[in-house]
Amino acid sequence: GNKKNQLFRNRCNAAAAPGQPNAIVPTQTAPGGCSYGDWGQWGACTASCGVGVQARGRPGPSHCLEVTQARGCSMGPCPQALPATCEYAEWQQWGSCSQSCGGGF
Known part of the structure; x- marks a missing residue:
């Protein structure tokens, strides 16, 4: 209903100005005949x-x-994700050559 809509509308207005974290969105005008207590805690x-x-x-x-x-x-x-670190194992033994003569791998 309207009660929740006002809160969500206020939240959207406050979130629209992230550079001003302490900006307070003005409250709606209290309808006639309604008496309200003090503001609660944030x-x-x-x-x-x-x-x-x-x-x-x-x-x-x-x-x-x-x-x-x-x-x-x-x-x-917010903490930034650390980049993955690459770690290599020890060198392995040489494998056999791909060619019996000439160039190879």
């Missing part, structure tokens, strides 16, 4: 590294829309 970042999104909400009556905010969060750079 939730966990959606990314374990790089840029993600955090959300928080304000408690209110169940008949009112959920009021949420979202902001970008930066968890530091």
Whole structure:
């Protein structure tokens, strides 16, 4: 419903500005007759590294829309995959020549 759509819309807006991890997406205007509590704590970042999104909400009556905010969060750079290292075994014994006379391999 609309409650979840607002949160997802806010997350998309926050994620659209990855260069500004602390930008807060403004909350929707509270509908008339709805009284909300204080803002809750910011939730966990959606990314374990790089840029993600955090959300928080304000408690209110169940008949009112959920009021949420979202902001970008930066968890530091993601580790880069290390290139594969090539390791060679010891040289093997020479094999027999492919030709009995002249050039060969």
